[in-house]
Amino acid sequence: MAKGGTFIVAHADNPQNLNPFHPDIPVDELNQRQLFEGLLVLDQDFNLEPTLAESYEVSDDNKVYTFKLRPGVKFHNGDEFGAEDVVYTWQWAMKPENASASLSRFDQVEKVEAPDAETVRVTLKSPSGPFLRRTATHGIVPHKYHASMSPEEFNQAPVGTGPFKFKEWVPGDHVSYVAFDGYWAGRPAIDEFRQVVIPEDSVRAVALRTGEIHSSAWPLAPDDTLDLLEDPNFTVYRAPGLELSHIQINQKRKPFQDPAVRKALMYGMDREAMRRDIMRELATLAQTNLSPALSDFYDPNVTQYAQDLDKAAALLDEAGWVPGSDGIRAKDGDRLDFVLLMIQGDEIRPPQAELAIESWKKIGVQARIERAEVGTFVDKIFGAADFDLAFYNWTYGGKDGDPDAFPQLACDGSDNHTAWCDQKATELLKRGLETVDDTERRAIYSDFQKLFAEEVPFLYIMFWDDIIFISKKVQGLPGSARRPRGILNEIQHATLTA
Known part of the structure; x- marks a missing residue:
């Protein structure tokens, strides 16, 4: 095996933050872990x-x-x-x-x-x-x-202690890092780490097959994934994912403050068809905010939401949401007519969204898809809170193998972008956060998951399987990973073959 060469990994998105103070977006984290x-x-x-x-x-x-x-x-x-x-x-x-x-x-x-x-x-x-x-x-x-310097200046010229140091950033195309000769654990064998931007899932799959890239840090379309699982040219890392594929609800908007609306939307979706037919069973149906990968804390014995259009309609009837002449329900001047925000270039979620929208129409709820570039999408969700519904993946407990979700789901959580506020849920999350004993924490998070499923803060759908393909030209990486995407943070230990 020869030293040197460039490891190339593709992602659907352009990074926004090459500094460790904004670590939660996957494409940013991928880049930051090489530097810091x-x-x-x-x-x-x-x-x-x-x-x-x-x-x-x-x-x-x-x-x-x-x-x-x-x-x-x-x-x-x-x-x-x-x-x-x-x-x-x-x-x-x-x-x-x-x-x-x-x-x-x-x-x-x-x-x-x-x-x-x-x-x-x-x-x-x-x-x-x-x-x-x-x-x-x-x-x-x-x-x-x-x-x-200013944070903006640092973001353009980041400096850390990691195995690779910043070389260049061409927005929309690539970010490159070169091996750090002074790295405390020894210079990486690979000369350069490059993240390229390829928004289309199908194009990333072609780039893998042709050898243009060594890996994709963002999921491929289900059909391509199934094909590549059988390809002998790749090492496959696969495990249940931690990020929840969900439709976020902005509870600052009045209709979503009604639990009957949130539950009706859940009952109105055929989540199993999304998982089985669209995701081709490359996912696990979500029952709570936690992935089954967190086996020590996951509790599926909660309220279930198999599709039931009659139950969904009954909930809305009981809550006073009345169909208008166009079939769309309304109450006190508010119509159940929403915009569903999605990321431009996303090829995996739109078919799922269309299936949900078709089903919701049968219960008197109208929604239409609007697409946004990732930067605009992030600002609308995490900055301005300017959205009705938004379809993306996020972690609500479990990110680091720990079930804590206080920042995301507590009333005063600093990352609570749902505006959901339940005092009992907040107290449970606080107790879980401040408890060190795992046995006590299991009981606390079991109670929280039951409450979460009853209240439906947002529309939780599934956990995608975390699947990372690495070209067999990349050697020296661990043979398995409970957290497959984490394998991309081990590239400093790898070598490339011709």
Whole structure:
């Protein structure tokens, strides 16, 4: 096996943020993981491994963590890594005025200090079950370099400690990184990591077959996936996904504040037909917010929503939603007539959306599809809250192998884009967040899932199988992965054959 070469991975989207303060969009995370490292790292099997921290100790009350940092680490610009960088990064992320998307990861942090150049001490407000997985893995920036420029400037010239350093970004085409000669764990064998933008699922599949790319970080169309599963030229990593394919509901819009409307939309969809016929059984039907991949916490014994148009119509009748002359229901001047927002270039969800819209029409609900470029889509959902319904994948607990969903689903959750607010749900999520014992947490999250399914904060559909194809020209990667997309964060360990 020869050293050198360029590893090429395709994604449907153009990255928006090449900095660790906006880590939750998959295409951004893929790029950030090549550049940045945290004190710890989550590997492809959900295991925590030391990275910029060599070790840590925990106080008896589970509120104080003391990290001993790895000596001799350098940033891509030559700056020495030390405790000041960790403190700066965390404190910057914790300031609301900085509008960091990772703010919620630090909700439980009371303070972070640097007793000396190689020690970081973190004091929590209360014990936190997900702290190590969620917070200690946050990427670290060089404090002097980052403070010398605006966030926008840093985003165009990012610097971290990761195995690859930034080379160039051509929006809409590709982002490239070159091997970091000064990487603390040794220079990667591969010379360059390149993420190319190929929006169309079918075109990405052709690029895989022809060898134009080595992998796709975004799912392919079901037919192409089934074909490639039989192709001997690829190593296949497959496991149940963690991201929920769902139709988000904006509960700031009055009709969606009525639980009868939300439940009727759920009963109105044939989710099993979406999974079986459109996704070709490459997915698992969602029963709660958590994926069955989180087997220690997943509880499917909840309210079920097999399609039942009569029940859906009855719910709307009982709630006072009356069909008009055009068949569309209305109440107090509000019509059940919505726009369903989708990402431009998405080929997987539109057939599912069309099936749902056709079924909803039978119960007096009208919806029409509107498409938006990914940047506009993100702003409408996570910024302006300017939407009725939106179809995409997101994680509501389980992202790092932990069931916590407080940021996304609690009343005061910093990432709650549904505007759903249930006080009992918030209390359960708070208890789960502050409990360290797994047995106690299982009971708490079981109760939460039952309440979630009863209230239907949004329309949960399925968990896609997480399937990553890697060309067999790429050698040296782990043979399996419980978190298949995580395999793309191990490229620094790989080599390329001709």
